Amino acid sequence: VKYSGKKIRLKDIASLAGVSIGTVDRVIHNRGEVAEKTKIKIQNILQETNYSPNIMARVLKSKKRFQLVSLLPEPTETNSYWQKHPQGMMSAMEELELFHVTLTRITFNIQSEKDFLKKTEEVLLLNPDGVIFAPIFKSESVGFCSILENKGIPVVLIDGYIENTHFLAYIGEDVFRSGRVAGQLTDMITPESKDILTVNITRNIKNVHHLNKRLAGFLDYFENSGRNTGKKINVNIPDPSTETVKTEMDNIIELYPNIGSLFISGSKLYLIAQYLEERGIRSFKMIGYDLLDLNVKYLKLGFASFLIGQRPEEQAYKGIKKLFEYLSLNKMTDKMEYLPIDIVNSENVDFFIKFPYK
Amino acid sequence: VKYSGKKIRLKDIASLAGVSIGTVDRVIHNRGEVAEKTKIKIQNILQETNYSPNIMARVLKSKKRFQLVSLLPEPTETNSYWQKHPQGMMSAMEELELFHVTLTRITFNIQSEKDFLKKTEEVLLLNPDGVIFAPIFKSESVGFCSILENKGIPVVLIDGYIENTHFLAYIGEDVFRSGRVAGQLTDMITPESKDILTVNITRNIKNVHHLNKRLAGFLDYFENSGRNTGKKINVNIPDPSTETVKTEMDNIIELYPNIGSLFISGSKLYLIAQYLEERGIRSFKMIGYDLLDLNVKYLKLGFASFLIGQRPEEQAYKGIKKLFEYLSLNKMTDKMEYLPIDIVNSENVDFFIKFPYK
DNA sequence: CTGAAAGCGCTTACAG
DNA sequence: CTGAAAGCGCTTACAG
Numbered sequence: 001v002k003y004s005g006k007k008i009r010l011k012d013i014a015s016l017a018g019v020s021i022g023t024v025d026r027v028i029h030n031r032g033e034v035a036e037k038t039k040i041k042i043q044n045i046l047q048e049t050n051y052s053p054n055i056m057a058r059v060l061k062s063k064k065r066f067q068l069v070s071l072l073p074e075p076t077e078t079n080s081y082w083q084k085h086p087q088g089m090m091s092a093m094e095e096l097e098l099f100h101v102t103l104t105r106i107t108f109n110i111q112s113e114k115d116f117l118k119k120t121e122e123v124l125l126l127n128p129d130g131v132i133f134a135p136i137f138k139s140e141s142v143g144f145c146s147i148l149e150n151k152g153i154p155v156v157l158i159d160g161y162i163e164n165t166h167f168l169a170y171i172g173e174d175v176f177r178s179g180r181v182a183g184q185l186t187d188m189i190t191p192e193s194k195d196i197l198t199v200n201i202t203r204n205i206k207n208v209h210h211l212n213k214r215l216a217g218f219l220d221y222f223e224n225s226g227r228n229t230g231k232k233i234n235v236n237i238p239d240p241s242t243e244t245v246k247t248e249m250d251n252i253i254e255l256y257p258n259i260g261s262l263f264i265s266g267s268k269l270y271l272i273a274q275y276l277e278e279r280g281i282r283s284f285k286m287i288g289y290d291l292l293d294l295n296v297k298y299l300k301l302g303f304a305s306f307l308i309g310q311r312p313e314e315q316a317y318k319g320i321k322k323l324f325e326y327l328s329l330n331k332m333t334d335k336m337e338y339l340p341i342d343i344v345n346s347e348n349v350d351f352f353i354k355f356p357y358k
Numbered sequence: 359v360k361y362s363g364k365k366i367r368l369k370d371i372a373s374l375a376g377v378s379i380g381t382v383d384r385v386i387h388n389r390g391e392v393a394e395k396t397k398i399k400i401q402n403i404l405q406e407t408n409y410s411p412n413i414m415a416r417v418l419k420s421k422k423r424f425q426l427v428s429l430l431p432e433p434t435e436t437n438s439y440w441q442k443h444p445q446g447m448m449s450a451m452e453e454l455e456l457f458h459v460t461l462t463r464i465t466f467n468i469q470s471e472k473d474f475l476k477k478t479e480e481v482l483l484l485n486p487d488g489v490i491f492a493p494i495f496k497s498e499s500v501g502f503c504s505i506l507e508n509k510g511i512p513v514v515l516i517d518g519y520i521e522n523t524h525f526l527a528y529i530g531e532d533v534f535r536s537g538r539v540a541g542q543l544t545d546m547i548t549p550e551s552k553d554i555l556t557v558n559i560t561r562n563i564k565n566v567h568h569l570n571k572r573l574a575g576f577l578d579y580f581e582n583s584g585r586n587t588g589k590k591i592n593v594n595i596p597d598p599s600t601e602t603v604k605t606e607m608d609n610i611i612e613l614y615p616n617i618g619s620l621f622i623s624g625s626k627l628y629l630i631a632q633y634l635e636e637r638g639i640r641s642f643k644m645i646g647y648d649l650l651d652l653n654v655k656y657l658k659l660g661f662a663s664f665l666i667g668q669r670p671e672e673q674a675y676k677g678i679k680k681l682f683e684y685l686s687l688n689k690m691t692d693k694m695e696y697l698p699i700d701i702v703n704s705e706n707v708d709f710f711i712k713f714p715y716k
Numbered sequence: 717c718t719g720a721a722a723g724c725g726c727t728t729a730c731a732g
Numbered sequence: 733c734t735g736a737a738a739g740c741g742c743t744t745a746c747a748g
Contacts, residue, residue, distance in 0.1 A: 009726085020736075021726085023735075035733060057725035057740085058725080060726070060742085061725080098412060177709075188546070188663065342701075343700075347539040351699055380744090383744090387743090415740070719746105728738085729737095729738090732736105
């Protein structure tokens with residue numbers, strides 16, 4: 001369809017309906033105080049003419065302010081993963097500079113459910129128009145979502161999502177699938193008869209939904225699609241201290257001398273790499289997650305064959321943009337937006353480290 | 359730095375300088391007719407206050423129109439690669455809907471230098487404000503670039519670039535590096551002592567700059583970083599007909615019985631896959647480029663281990679945005695923007711097929 | 717060389 | 733319930 005004329009304006013609608021632009025504006029914004037008959041007439045014309053407001057003019061005049069709030073884990077020294085999100089959010093904010101949007105960033109201790117709860121209260125005190133957060137703690141996150149739902153505040157989830165919860169959109173990886181991706185890569189670089197060791201490094205594996213789901217995807221690949229015939233061995237390392245890693249790994253390696261590859265379900269591949277480096281073991285292939293500085297170091301040193309990236313900056317960037325578009329433009333796109341699962345090796349890693357959104 | 363007040367306006371500058379906003383506007387837009395002394399005074403204030411115009415107001419009022427023109431190969435039945443670019447450009451245009459930007463898309467026959475030349479004339483007749491094009495033919499592209507340079511028309515190159523030529527920006531893969539990425543992947547999945555066959559399918563390999571450069575990167579990996587000790591064999595297949603492929607491949611396979619892997623330097627992996635399928639050969643690993651429908655089919659069937667993607671939609675999307683930002687906002691970002699080199703296997707391919715920009 | 721004024725398409729009180 | 737008017741921050745003739 002090619003439109004011959006110019007874009008239709010409020011003024012045009014008004015003259016078509018034989019009313020003033022003030023009245024048209026009232027029906028567009030549902031401000032009431034319009035006779036039912038007039039309202040219907042205007043709504044029809046709006047429909048027929050496919051009217052959409054000129055955002056430039058609206059923003060220029062409007063005094064409406066949108067306050068967004070993010071609630072994400074605070075980055076720690078060894079976990080640069082959560083440093084990427086602020087970068088992505090700030091890129092989005094730069095693009096939205098002229099749109100009267102503000103963002104308040106609140107962080108919580110990723111180890112503490114209690115701190116998370118405390119920070120959710122801070123978020124609510126700000127009376128946000130929209131919230132973006134990472135549902136690290138399942139039950140606490142469910143509760144927070146339902147409070148926000150009751151208040152009519154839209155929520156974008158990133159990094160993971162919880163089923164049977166109300167939210168506007170999720171932006172992040174398809175966790176199960178990303179386990180399968182790692183499975184295929186591992187299968188390709190591991191001799192057929194060698195054993196494969198899966199490693200979870202976390203306090204309480206049961207509570208950490210995404211590690212479970214990744215591991216399930218990884219094992220699913222071998223059950224249904226892979227060729228490897230070796231044993232699949234799993235080890236849970238309860239804390240990230242060098243000592244614990246050493247004890248657990250020494251033990252498991254002695255028990256299973258036929259191990260060919262390691263799969264690290266979370267972002268702490270570097271801990272295992274440090275262990276292997278210290279022990280002088282270079283015979284294992286290894287695959288893990290996230291482009292932390294230390295992980296990249298060990299990728300380049302050849303300890304890891306691949307890292308899988310989940311685009312943390314892009315998750316955050318798109319989350320902010322999505323909230324804005326929903327609030328400001330009433331746009332609604334896909335609820336589930338699965339970002340591509342990046343396969344990264346030492347040759348292409350540099351292109352992924354530099355965040356391309358700016 | 360936190361700015362306490364509101365954004366500075368033309369009006370504020372004017373009152374600081376003791377002149378009217380018209381005069382300020384004249385110095386901002388270099389429209390002359392301003393006393394040197396006044397001009398300098400205003401320029402200083404502009405500097406000190408770090409003034410930037412309100413784009414909303416500018417666009418709302420301005421009658422300035424920007425006409426962009428794209429000149430890209432026309433997609434063919436078997437080459438869906440060039441179908442992706444219009445998608446990316448249209449996504450960009452949707453975002454720019456309110457900015458008075460228009461885009462005229464012109465395509466040329468990728469086989470014909472003559473057609474390309476003819477189409478460059480069409481482009482010039484349109485008097486474009488900015489041009490985005492793919493420099494497929496080297497000498498013709500050099501000429502086109504210099505004509506545009508003389509006319510002061512900014513140029514964004516995608517898909518490849520030519521050294522010693524003037525252009526505003528290049529957006530695309532680092533071609534040599536992408537050859538190295540393919541090299542590492544091949545090395546990982548090929549037994550150490552097996553031979554590796556590199557395949558170029560093109561009329562005139564000498565003229566096709568990016569295939570040469572990829573192949574160079576691929577071989578560079580094995581010379582400097584790889585572990586494979588097998589022979590590196592190269593074959594040039596001069597045309598993409600089934601017959602020619604069959605003849606050439608039959609011949610080379612018979613000559614070298616120790617081949618373990620194939621590297622296809624261009625986007626025609628599916629041709630080799632079809633050949634292997636017909637011959638019932640499933641013993642080779644294979645790596646190629648671009649997520650054409652047929653390539654993806656053979657990736658999923660297991661004939662190819664990996665495809666390497668170069669984000670054609672994103673190249674086109676960012677190209678349009680870059681031209682707009684340069685013309686409209688006077689923004690200048692990096693001249694060389696290397697997009698990440700995507701490693702794609704049958705497990706993550708679906709996330710890459712769906713274009714995320716919308 | 718400079719200023720005053722109209723107007724882009726909206727939103728927002730205000731008057732009736 | 734409805735209309736007329738002011739004004740967001742710019743650009744663009746026009747008058748002097």
